[in-house]
Amino acid sequence: MVIAIGFEGSANKLGIGIIRNDEVLSNIRRTYITPPGQGFLPKETAIHHRENVLEVLKEAIDKSGVKVEDIDVVCYTKGPGMGAPLNTVAIVARTVSLLWKKPLLGVNHCIGHIEMGRLITGAKNPTVLYVSGGNTQIIAYSRKKYRIFGETIDIAVGNCLDRFARVIKLSNDPSPGYNIEQLAKKGEKYAHLPYCVKGMDVSFSGILTYIEEKIDFLLKQGYSEADLCYSLQETVFAMLVETTERAMAHCGSSEVLIVGGVGCNERLQEMMNQMCIERGSKLFATDERFCIDNGIMIAHAGAEMFKSGTRMKWEDCTITQRFRTDDVDVTWRDD
Template sequence: MVIAIGFEGSANKLGIGIVKDGKVLSNCRRTYITPPGEGFMPRETAHHHRSVILTVLKEALDQAKISTDDIDVVCYTKGPGMGAPLHTTAIVARTVAQIWNKPLLGVNHCIGHIEMGRLITGAKNPTVLYVSGGNTQVIAYSRKRYRIFGETIDIAVGNCLDRFARVIKLSNDPSPGYNIEQKAKKGKKFFALPYCVKGMDVSFSGILSSIEQKAPHLLAQGYTVEDLCYSLQETIFAMLVETTERALAHCESNEVLIVGGVGCNERLQEMMGQMCEERGAKLFATDERFCIDNGVMIAHAGAEMFRSGSEMLWKDSFITQRFRTDEVETTWRDD
């Protein structure tokens, strides 16, 4: 039996969660929300995390109904992510690990998403589409590592959506991507945007620049904000489905798992589900409790690492903004 606590703070979500042998005991979270038209900056985001992290820690322990003596390992997000928020969260994780006299493990953020997705959905060996504000990757497991088949060559899909939401002054509450999704459901007129797939990689910066420049003219021509959101979503999601389908065929897989904050989008799930149905594959996805950054995913991935014998020296308990998915040896998988 392994009980693990996980600290996640790589972007604007501060999450702390506790798991016991794959069972979620608590999943507490706070989100730093900025005014419409504004993004979140590292310093202000870190200040938000510092102001709420002890409250969230108490909530997580109370909700789990355990004492600190019961915890076997303390886990934290080592990277990738924004430096200042990552650093803030890691300091607290290191501190409590020393106070409680528990081992400490740094977890790759993406691995956390994947392992949580596999746990919740029951997917065995899926082709993974990881889509979030900071990352966009198509991933498949092979020989003790999660291999990256394709990725964005510039900005992430979530960043593209967030930045367009700022242009049209959409609220950041609960998230810019969610509000774009709701607008897109009412869109009727499609406007063609650049479609940029390069082999297995994708590019979103040109699409963003194009719609930013054309938005005022399109709105003057009778297109609505809803139409623009609809056009943007359809274009970028089609790109993601195309690259995922190619990886699915290459791996001869019959499972697709969508993880990351953008994975909550119902339209993306619908488009991916249609592709899977046509190929005789099965789609797996989770809701906002586990798609959006959370502490439970770090706790669960850390517990898997701990159970397989992974250890980390105190001198290695740093954070890194650039921590690639394929750098991690998956000691807990033997398939």
């Protein structure tokens, strides 16, 4: 039996979770929310994490019902992510590791999402669509690595949606992407936007620039803000479904797993599920508890690493803002 605690703080979500042999004991999260029209900057996000981390840690331990001495390993997000928030949470993880005299493991944020998705949904060997504010990748496992078959060549899909939400001054509470999703449900008129699939890769910056520059014109043409949210979602999600299907065909896969914060979007799940039905395949997805950045996914991935014999030297327990998914040796899978 392995009990692991995980610290997540790569962006505006601060999360700490504790897991015992695949059983979620606690999963506490705090989100840094900025005013409408504004994004979150590294310095202010790090301050938010620093001010809240001890309270979240205490709540996670209290809710889990475990004693500190029973914890086997301390896990934290090594990257990718924003430097200042990553470093703030990593320092806390390093400190408690020393105080509690427990081994420390740095976890790849993307791997955390994938392994948590596999645990919660029961997906065996899926083609993974990882979509969040900072990452967009199409991934499949092969020979001890999670291989990236396609990715964004500029900004992430979540970043594209978030930045459009700022243009139309949507609230950031609970998240700009969620509020775009709700407004898009009221959209009725589709505005044609650039469709940027380049081989297995996707590009979102041009779509964002186009809609930003044309928004006044489109509004005068009778498109509502709801119509534009609807149009943006339909376009970028179609791109993601297309590239995911191509990866499935290449790998001979019959499963798709959507992970990451944007993976909560019901319209994306609906479009992906339709593609899966047509291919005789199955879609796996989770809700906001596990899609959105959280500490339990870091705890679970760290526990899997720990059980497979992975250990890290103290001097390697640093952070890196650009920590690619395919840089990780997947020691815990034998298939």
